[in-house]
Amino acid sequence: MNKIIYLDAAASALKTDAVIAAEVDFLQYKYANAGRGVCARVSAVDDMVARTRADVAKFINAKCDENIVFTGGTTDAMNRIARLIDDAFSVDGDSIKNKTIMVSDLDHHSARLPFECIVGRRGCKIVLCPVNAENNLDYSNVARADVFVITAMSNVFGGRQDVARLVAAAREKNPDVITVVDAAQYVVHENIDVEKWDCDFMCFSAHKIGGDTGLGVMYVKNPDYWMSPDKFGGGMVVRITGAAPDNQCRIQWEPAPARFEAGTLPLTQIAGLGAAIKEWTPRCGADVMRRIRQGLDSMPRVKIYTAPDAAILTFSVDGIHPLDFGAMCGARGLCMRVGNMCASWAMRMIDAPTGGVARLSAGPWNTIEDADRALEIIGEVIK
Ligand SMILES: Cc1ncc(COP(=O)(O)O)c(C=O)c1O
Known part of the structure; x- marks a missing residue:
């Protein structure tokens, strides 16, 4: 099975062993x-x-x-x-x-x-x-x-x-x-x-x-x-x-x-x-986001809505509905957010395509290899 590339930190963070251990310890021994x-x-x-x-x-x-x-x-x-x-x-x-x-x-x-x-x-x-x-x-x-x-x-x-x-x-x-x-x-x-x-x-x-x-x-x-x-x-x-x-x-x-x-x-x-x-370490994933940004910047039909130093990356792909895009990337192992982001007013500001946009966001678990694989998947889907 393909490894899942989880680039959806802005929706929710993955849990570390220490967090899971603290909850299990409480439930099992200290409740x-x-x-x-x-x-x-x-x-x-x-x-x-x-x-x-x-x-x-x-x-x-x-x-x-x-x-x-x-x-x-x-x-x-x-x-x-x-x-x-x-x-x-x-x-x-x-x-x-x-x-x-x-x-x-x-x-x-x-x-x-x-x-x-x-x-x-x-x-x-x-x-x-x-x-x-x-x-x-x-x-x-x-x-x-x-x-x-x-x-x-x-x-x-x-x-x-x-x-x-x-x-x-x-x-x-x-x-x-x-x-x-x-x-x-x-x-x-x-x-x-x-x-x-x-x-x-x-x-x-x-x-x-x-x-x-x-x-x-x-x-x-x-x-x-x-x-x-x-x-x-x-x-x-x-x-x-x-x-x-x-x-x-x-x-x-x-x-x-x-x-x-x-x-x-x-x-x-x-x-x-x-x-x-x-x-928790703030600014985690900044290097991963930089790499993704560099890669997406040169891809055809990609429109980016976020500044180069932004903590997250929001974009759309001309000619592909965001939900189709999310499903096709998801089928290849890339987990990200697509839709209106529960932010209707921001969607209006950017005149977002029907169905919304796509968003990539890295957490401390992500590596540069994740960024490269995500770009590979997006490149395949766009082709
Ligand atoms: C800026 C912002 N405010 C509020 C929320 C709502 O958070 P929750 O769903 O954890 O209550 C979110 C969740 O994505 C968010 O990004």
Whole structure:
């Protein structure tokens, strides 16, 4: 059987032996729920969760562990952030209806749709952050907004956005703007520094940096400000007084991060994430991408949409539907992403062919030989 060339890191990273071993070890020898008792086994799980939280805080340069909330992934986090912001504006007779939300055409559906839906429901104003000729967010021309959704790296264009400058530019227009960073792709290729970015929220998924699916990280700069949690359940309550039917139920929430982590956490995935972030090296696969770029540049009928130094490579082949192209490459052992990339606005920006585009993205497991074999396969299919 042909060896599979997995050049789809931007969709999800392959897992290392250390990550798999950490999850198996937890499931086989250390399993118990967290925060649900005081026996040694439970305490050891609590310690594992606390250790991973501290490792994540260090990984993104957060001031303290309380800023780190475990979620179900980037999509889950973006939906939750939108709800937290909607709720926060709905106090004292105010409403998000009177606010302006700034998004951009670089956004993934997961980042923009939760806010588009608030706009649809509440009727607030939406504005676009301009994108320059290089397909980067133009920090010199940001509008005044109350909420600013920033895609730190587009999954179509792979450019590194200057998040610190974008946040500063938006604050200059409105010191109270709430800044939300989608770092799902950025985290794969660059070190995140939330202190330097000075954003209010940031999120990413564990599975893109070698961890498991079903787990993400949501950074919250001022967790005490977001008094009203967006999800309710076990593990987040200090005390409840009063009760139905007189509607006098008063709840004292746990401080962050527990206040935002209702219910049982994805513990196995947290064990895996601890191992993943110890191993993950940003800028992995850069040499492989360079080689692929050189090869594709000289191929006939290939149109490339990404800059030479972009972390990923998005392209189309004139005369071949992207789904056919993906299937033909796949049949020869090349695994890559084809379609609209869950980024309809970016597809519109580049006037993408019907069916979308193709995307190649390397991870630490890829070699130069993978690049050469991928080029051979693409060359055969194009012929
Ligand atoms: C830029 C960006 N944002 C958000 C997401 C959504 O991530 P997830 O599907 O892990 O929730 C992705 C996934 O590809 C992405 O590339």
